[in-house]
Amino acid sequence: MFHEAECRSALSALEAFMVAIEAREIPGVLHGYERSEEVYVFIEGPRWASHGYENVARGWSAYQTSPMGVTGHNWIEGPEMIGSETLVSIQGILDLDYEANERRDVLRLRFTWVLRKDENGKWAIVHEHASQPLADPYGAGDWVTGEGKS
16 A cells, blocks of 8 residues: 555655755754664765664764765656555655765766654654666676667
8 A cells, every 4th residue: 555645754854854965964964864773874885885873873974074065966767655654665866966076066876765754753764775777787788678678
């Protein structure tokens, strides 16, 4: 069963999280995550993952003074949402506007977020995954051809 109201509420929480990132408002960013050791984030790089709220918080605290910053985002595909009363998955492809070392650019990433609602009704991220496709990960080319490509 699709729980549209819950999905929309979780999406609103996610959008507030993105705005906090763009403003470098770290308390607002961290408010987007569940304060749990269950939080598991596959970041876009250079590390593989951050496991647990404290490690995620350490990464975002370092972002505050890093030479790069996300300045905007645009959904290219999605957001697609599935969920229940207490767990929602939001996924899609986003362009992230960013500045790094006095250079502006756009980074396209596919994202998945899983948010869980607590007993007070607050939605928070328990899983986040950012990635890009690899050109030829198995050395076998693209086996989906023609009209079958999506």
